[in-house]
Amino acid sequence: MNKSSTSPPTADPNAVPVLEMRGITKRFPGVLANDNINLDLQRGEIHCLLGENGAGKSTLMNILYGLYQPNEGEILLNGKPTKITNPKDAIAHGIGMVHQHFMLVPTLTVTENVTLGLEENKGLFIDVKKPADRIRALSKQYGLDVDPDAYIKDLSVGMQQRVEIIKTLYRNAQILVLDEPTAVLTPQEVDDLFHTLSQLISQGKSIIFITHKLREVLKVARRITVLRQGRVVGATTPQEADSAKLASMMVGRSVMLKVDKDAAKPQAPVLSISDLRVLSERRTVAVNGVSFEVRAGEIVGIAGVEGNGQAELVEALTGLRHIEQGTVKIDSAVMPNESPDAVIEAGAAHIPEDRHKYGLVLSYPIRYNMVLSTFDKPPFTKGMSLDEGMITKNAKDLVKKFDVRTPSEETFAGSLSGGNQQKVVVAREFSRPIKLLIASQPTRGVDVGSIEFIHKQIVAQRDAGAAVLLISAELDEVMSLSDRILVMYKGKIVGQSEAATAKREDIGLLMMGTQKN
Amino acid sequence: MEFLSQLLDLNWISMLSQTLNTAVPIVLAALGGILAERSGVINIALEGIMLMAAYAAFAIGVVTGSTLLGLAGGVMAGALLAAFHALISIKYRTDQTISGTVLNIFAVGITAYLYRQFNMTESVETFQQWNVPILSDIPVIGEIFFQQQPLVYFTLLLVVIVQLALFRTTWGLRTRAIGEHPRAADTAGIKVNRMRYINVILSGALAGLGGAWLIAEAVGSFTPGMTTGRGFMGLAAMIFGNWTPVGSFLAALLFTVPGAIQVKLQLINAPIPYQFLGMLPYILTIIVLVGAVRRNKPPAAIGKPY
Ligand SMILES: Nc1ncnc2c1ncn2[C@@H]1O[C@H](COP(=O)(O)OP(=O)(O)OP(=O)(O)O)[C@@H](O)[C@H]1O
Ligand SMILES: [Mg+2]
Numbered sequence: 001m002n003k004s005s006t007s008p009p010t011a012d013p014n015a016v017p018v019l020e021m022r023g024i025t026k027r028f029p030g031v032l033a034n035d036n037i038n039l040d041l042q043r044g045e046i047h048c049l050l051g052e053n054g055a056g057k058s059t060l061m062n063i064l065y066g067l068y069q070p071n072e073g074e075i076l077l078n079g080k081p082t083k084i085t086n087p088k089d090a091i092a093h094g095i096g097m098v099h100q101h102f103m104l105v106p107t108l109t110v111t112e113n114v115t116l117g118l119e120e121n122k123g124l125f126i127d128v129k130k131p132a133d134r135i136r137a138l139s140k141q142y143g144l145d146v147d148p149d150a151y152i153k154d155l156s157v158g159m160q161q162r163v164e165i166i167k168t169l170y171r172n173a174q175i176l177v178l179d180e181p182t183a184v185l186t187p188q189e190v191d192d193l194f195h196t197l198s199q200l201i202s203q204g205k206s207i208i209f210i211t212h213k214l215r216e217v218l219k220v221a222r223r224i225t226v227l228r229q230g231r232v233v234g235a236t237t238p239q240e241a242d243s244a245k246l247a248s249m250m251v252g253r254s255v256m257l258k259v260d261k262d263a264a265k266p267q268a269p270v271l272s273i274s275d276l277r278v279l280s281e282r283r284t285v286a287v288n289g290v291s292f293e294v295r296a297g298e299i300v301g302i303a304g305v306e307g308n309g310q311a312e313l314v315e316a317l318t319g320l321r322h323i324e325q326g327t328v329k330i331d332s333a334v335m336p337n338e339s340p341d342a343v344i345e346a347g348a349a350h351i352p353e354d355r356h357k358y359g360l361v362l363s364y365p366i367r368y369n370m371v372l373s374t375f376d377k378p379p380f381t382k383g384m385s386l387d388e389g390m391i392t393k394n395a396k397d398l399v400k401k402f403d404v405r406t407p408s409e410e411t412f413a414g415s416l417s418g419g420n421q422q423k424v425v426v427a428r429e430f431s432r433p434i435k436l437l438i439a440s441q442p443t444r445g446v447d448v449g450s451i452e453f454i455h456k457q458i459v460a461q462r463d464a465g466a467a468v469l470l471i472s473a474e475l476d477e478v479m480s481l482s483d484r485i486l487v488m489y490k491g492k493i494v495g496q497s498e499a500a501t502a503k504r505e506d507i508g509l510l511m512m513g514t515q516k517n
Numbered sequence: 518m519e520f521l522s523q524l525l526d527l528n529w530i531s532m533l534s535q536t537l538n539t540a541v542p543i544v545l546a547a548l549g550g551i552l553a554e555r556s557g558v559i560n561i562a563l564e565g566i567m568l569m570a571a572y573a574a575f576a577i578g579v580v581t582g583s584t585l586l587g588l589a590g591g592v593m594a595g596a597l598l599a600a601f602h603a604l605i606s607i608k609y610r611t612d613q614t615i616s617g618t619v620l621n622i623f624a625v626g627i628t629a630y631l632y633r634q635f636n637m638t639e640s641v642e643t644f645q646q647w648n649v650p651i652l653s654d655i656p657v658i659g660e661i662f663f664q665q666q667p668l669v670y671f672t673l674l675l676v677v678i679v680q681l682a683l684f685r686t687t688w689g690l691r692t693r694a695i696g697e698h699p700r701a702a703d704t705a706g707i708k709v710n711r712m713r714y715i716n717v718i719l720s721g722a723l724a725g726l727g728g729a730w731l732i733a734e735a736v737g738s739f740t741p742g743m744t745t746g747r748g749f750m751g752l753a754a755m756i757f758g759n760w761t762p763v764g765s766f767l768a769a770l771l772f773t774v775p776g777a778i779q780v781k782l783q784l785i786n787a788p789i790p791y792q793f794l795g796m797l798p799y800i801l802t803i804i805v806l807v808g809a810v811r812r813n814k815p816p817a818a819i820g821k822p823y
Contacts, residue, residue, distance in 0.1 A: 067704070088706035103701035105694045106817075116694055117705035119687040126687055167705075 016079040018043045018206050019064075019175055024073035026059055026230075028415070030407025033059040034070070035230040041175065046197060046207045048217045051227035052250055052447040053419025054405035057210050058100055060227075061177045065097045066090040091117075096168025100179040100210075100418055100445075102160050106153035110146055111135060114167045131170075138169050142196050156307060158189040165196065176200065177208045180418070182216060183445045186305045186473065187508075194220055212419075212447050214243040226250055251449035261459045263500075264483040267296035270436050270467035271317075276326035278309075278316040286312035288491035289326070294436070299458065299468040301482030301499070305511050306473045309491035311353060314440050314471055318350045319343045330436060344373055347435035351425055351442045353471075359425040362414030366406060367395035369413045370428050394431070402427035403453065419446045426454055430461065437461055440471045455481055475511070479504060489513050534661045536777040540769045541672045541734070542567065542744075545727030546751020547758065547765035548679050549720035553599075555683065555760060556716035557696040557818040561617035562602045563724040564748030565624030570595040570728030572628040575739035578641035578732060587641055588726070588733045595725015596718050598624070603717035607710050610822035629741040640738035644668065666734045668726075675723070680762040692716060696816035699823040709823050724748060746799070753802045759813040772802050 017040040026034040033056045041047050049057050062068045064075065066084040074081050077093055084090050090097070104113050115131045122130075132148040139146050144162040152160060161181060168176055178197075182190045197207060197220065211217060217224060218238045226234045226249045234249045247255040271294040280286035286309040294300045304310055315321035317328055319340035328335045330346040343350075352359045360369050371380050371391055379390050395409035404423045406416055413421060422445060429437070439458065443451045458481065462468050472478050478485060485502050487495040487510040495510040546563045553560035573594035578587025602620055606613040644666045653663035662673075683689040691712055694702040699709045731743055750772055757771075758764030775797035783791050 065704070086706070087704045091706050097704070099704065103698070103704045105698045105701050107697050108690070108694060112690055112694075113701075116690065116702060117707050119690060121687060125681070125685040126690060 015042060017041055017076075018078055020076040020079075021060070021064065022074050022076065024060060024063060024070045024075075026056070026063060026068060026070050028407075030411075032230050034063070037073070037227070037230070037232055039225055039232070041206050041208060042222075043206055044201050044204050045222040046201060046209050046220050048221035048224045049208055049210045049227065050212075050214075050217060050224055050246060050250055052229075052405075052449060053423070053445075054229075054417040055227040055250075055447075056230040057227055058179055058417065061097060061179055061208065061210070064090065064177065065095060088117075091171050091173075094172060094174035095177070096171055096173025096175070097177040098161065098164040098168065098179065098181055100183075102157075102164055104152045104160055104163060106151070108152060109148070110150050110152065110155075110163050110166075111148040113152060113163060114148075114170050118171065134170065135166055138166050142166075142169065142199055143192065144196060157184045158186060161185065161189075161193070173205070175206050175208070177210075179210045180212065180445060181209070182211055182213060184306075186307075187475070188305070190216070212445065212451075214246050214448065217246060218243065228252060247448045250447060253449075255448050256452050257448070259455050259459065259480040262463075264298040264462065266298040266483070267465065269293040269295045270331055271469060272327075272329040272332075273317070274327055274329075276313070276316065276328065277324045278312045278321055279324055280309075280312055286491055287316065290488075290491070290493055291326075292486060292493060292496075294467040294469050296435070296465050296467050297462055298483045299462050299470055299481055300484045300486060301470040301472065301478035302486050302488050303472070303475055303478040303507055303511055304488035308488050310440070310471045310488055313488070314350075314353065314438060317343070317438055317469075318348070318352075347433070349429040349432070349434040349437050351429055351437075351439040353440035353444075355421055355425055360413045360421055363412060365410045365412055366399065366404070366416070366424055367392050367409040369424055370395045370398050370409075370431070372428060374432055398427040398431055402430075403450070419450060422446050423450060423454075426457065430457055434461065434466050437466050437468045438471075439468065441473060442470070443472075443474070443477060475504065475507060479507070487511055530657055530660050532777045532781055534664065535780065536770060536773045537661060538665060538669055539776055540766075540773040541669055542727035542730050542747045543751045543754055543769040543772060544672050544676060544766050545730065546724045546748045547754040547769055548675060548762055549599075549723035549727070550752045550755040551679065551683070551720075551760055551762060551765060552692070552716045552723065553720035554755065554819055555696045555816055556692045556713045557699060557816055557821065557823070558603070558606060558713055558717050559613040559617065559820045560599070560602060560717060560720050561614060561749075561752060562598065562620035562624075563617075563720070563751055564744060564746065565617075565621035566595045566598045566721050566724040567728030567731075567744045567748045568628050568742070569598050569624045570725035571731045571743060572631060572739050573725075574729035574732040575641060576631070576635070576637065579637050579639045584641050584644060584733050588729045591729025591732065592722050592725045595728060596722040599721020599724070600714075600718050602721070603714050607713050607717075607822060613820050625742060628739075632739060632741055637739075640736075641732055643732075643737045644734050668730050668734045676762045676766045683762065693816070695823075696818055699818050699821075703823075713823075724751070727751070750798070750802055753806050756813060756815075757805050757809040759809075760815065768805070771805065772798055775801055 019041040021037060021039045024034050024037040037060055051057050059068065063070050066086045066089050075084060076082065082093060111128050111132045114135055120127045120130060135148045144166055146159055146162050146166065181193060185193065201207060209220060221238050224236050225232060228250065243257060247257060274291045276287055276290045278287035290313065302310055312321060316323050319338055319342060323337050330348060333346060336342050371394060374380060375386060380387055392409060399406060399409055402423050405420050413424060426442065443454055446454065458468060470478065470481055479499065482499045485497055485499050485507065486493050487507055489511060546567060549563055550560060570591035574587040574591030577590035578584050598620060602616055605611045605616045646664060646666050649663040653659045691702065691707050695707065695709045695712055703709050728744060732739065754765045754768040754772060757768035779794035779797060782789065782794060
């Protein structure tokens, strides 16, 4: 897709904007999430919203969608001041939103999810046939392939996102908000999404697009607005800006987009896996005879399109999933099956892929989340009870060191912004001496400044002698951070190379299951 | 030997008809539980609601001399108590299990107090058996299903209605959505808490009907604690039936079969202590539940205020 196709002539800068948010201010207890924000959206444009974790992007969009009420400011739709008090209002005014964390009911079908709130009746009962036909038509028109009768819980993340987009189109949304839509997509799915978006704007719809991936911003945006600490700190266009400039606008300093590290000095093996076989949730073979080693002082990266067994591999390594066959050794000690405690005991740390499911207790304050794996040992215990003073001090230090943006360490993990939740997990896992670090998608949903920081921390762990296993769907991340790269495809390791000599294209091909020549 | 031949002589058809009859309050409580829990609110107050409704049905029935008005009063009392449970668990976000437990204790106390205070010795005239024309003449089936009292028919009808409503109507779809993922429903423009109020109040009305059944159709007079765990058995039937009306109906039948057998065995002086026979339904409930709890899954957002 080239730039001109994303900026059709319909986007006339002098026209009345379809949306204008004026002087929006939103305060949460102890946080000024939005501070006098002005934002406008022209018909037929993609407007990218960029900003650090906690900058207030999701909050601003939730205000637009009626989920929060602003303390000050007004919203104008096609020049008319409009009050949006709840999502129903927003939908009625043609606003659709694809949330950072999907809003789909797993136990219902695609059709049921799409029609929820807009059901049509045939006699006493719900008509599912007519909506299903309309969903099929929409999915054909926009290349959003989904089966209307499938249950959400059986769909991949990429498909779920298509359902979310169809949901907004079904409601005739003219303004679409996409909050970090690409964080969980495969490269192929990202391309498909961009294709759909360009179709949408060519029909006169307007899109607000939030992402942390600067390359995507430069590719799809017509205009870019940057937020920092609740304020608009600048506006630019892809013609005027490049990645480095965007990054420094976001964080207010220059950011190293490349990882700066010395050559690895690998020592003895710490993690040894031989002939590992693991089943998936659906009892199919997810990891099929995988063997490799990670030595102290090196970072081994596993590249691969998501869903090729990486998640199951990590779960097996961390004791969260049953191992059918093969062994996992940490320092020559064989790990017992399904025992997360033994893995932690052996000196492993884990940054999980799904921070809501495994990484955090959202209804606990940050200070408890910071000691989830260590609270039962000194220094956090005093005799039989917890040493609350130590726990608080520990949290204070980590919040500072890892730059978690929060009003206090008493704040519930659930009310942190997405990226800051990730920083809490990283801070906790890095706060004790570790021999082995297993990092799954460690920078998913994290802003560039924090990516730089987390990458530095991972390299520091390596230099301090830890063995690091990195699993990431971001090829760039694997390429720049790893010392050695393994490629995983359909449950097997299909290729291996030294990072220094690896070529992006070759690895990309291996990830798709094809070999060069 | 004599015992065995007596056993074979028993009227098994009448025993099955009896099973259906005694399952009524359990089925109604289960339907009530389904409405509340599918929308995300735990309602273990059903037991207390039934007891309260039984007293209301009795008192109103005696005072007005109308069983039907008593029945209506029982339903209203159930709805009212449930509305209170809804208020404290939805608006004031109290732990729903605690709120339910408190209401259960409250119902036991207040009904015992009122019973002693007013000391009404009269009783309410119970509804008569009504045979469905033609259908009741079908051999076996007719005797089991169509020679019953009115509330039995009404309960069967309710099972079908709630089943269809839950899975085929707008209300049902929204109910299931808010019990699984209320925020998703909210973003789709659904008023989550308003729907929860409606569902919990309806759940109380259904359990209230179950409590009123004790007066209007079973015994006609009130004794303290007369629900004897039927509300809890309703909840067990709901779980075993995987939160579906038809499944819970079948589960309730399963729970009541031993009770009916017990009555028959007592009639023929079976050489088994009757206390043991009396325990059977509860033991069966526990055994069945242990299996069901591992297999069946409650709505995901259950017990969480929104
Ligand atoms: N419901 C809430 N209660 C209290 N504070 C909140 C709530 N929602 C957001 N915040 C705070 O408001 C600020 C802005 O959060 P927001 O989610 O808008 O950030 P964001 O720009 O979307 O970040 P990210 O890129 O990490 O998703 C953060 O400091 C966050 O902790
Ligand atoms: Mg966000």
